[in-house]
Amino acid sequence: MKVKFFAYLRDYTKAKEIELEYCSTVDELLHRLCDRYGDEIRRKLFNGSELSNEIIILINGRHIAHLEGRNTILKEDDVISIFPVVAGG
Template sequence: MDMKVKFFAYIRDYTNSREIEFGYCKTVRELLQRLCKKYGQKFKDRVFKGEELSGEVLILVNGRDIVHLNHLNTTLNEDDEICIFPVIAGG
């Protein structure tokens, strides 16, 4: 079974899609690393800062922010829905 990954706002500019089915990954880190291989350096530059998550994206697993779970080490299940949002600045 594949995982559902959804992309929002300008993240879609890097993926050319709103949503994909993607092969199972054990953790959020593994998923993001594989997505970086698929979508290239511009996507990677938005998602990672070194080995850690950049401050430019928000990752939700089944509607829960990974900051409140186990960050990049959050364990994934085959039927999870992962959403990748850019952080929107404003005020």
């Protein structure tokens, strides 16, 4: 599966995108990313045990809030995009 990172998240991963071994759910994928990239990305992805409200996760262009959230089932050919929430004015 392909995982794409945007904005400052690329600073933590040192990559725009990676190929990752199959993960069955979004939650498994996020924990694998934390294991791979450490506490800095964990603090951006999670607020305690909850998903941070400072990131947006899309699966094939669909927000996980409109799917099954962290329990969304993934397929091997999915493209996961992870964005920080951006505010502007």
